[in-house]
Amino acid sequence: MTKITELKAQRERFVKQLPPFKKILRSTISQYYLTCGYKRCICHKGEKHGPFIYLSAKEEGRLKMNFVPHSLVNEVKSQVKNYNKFWSILCKICQLNRKILWLEHSKKIKVQRGSK
Secondary structure, three states: OOHHHHHHHHHHHHHHHOOOHHHOOOOEEEEEEEOOOOOOOHHHHOOOEEEEEEEEEEEOOEEEEEEEOHHHHHHHHHHHHHHHHHHHHHHHHHHHHHHHHHHHHHHHHHHHHHHO
């Protein structure tokens, strides 16, 4: 197997590890504890309400925050984890693509020089 063939095989293995696009969410998960408006509530004495889970992501240049209902917390965490996995694998694929590109280019140059 040539070096290029090995790199392409490695790239295909990474492509197969990519999470499904429908299960990717680019956001940051934040957890907040809040005080309510009732002055007699225990939250004003230090025992705050929560945790409340929020997603934050930039949209149209502005930071948007969305409350995550308890029923969606696990799904949201999974999709954010998938995004991080996707990004990590994508960086590895890009690195392999550069290596393949340069090797193929240098191979063409060698062939052209050999034919003269």
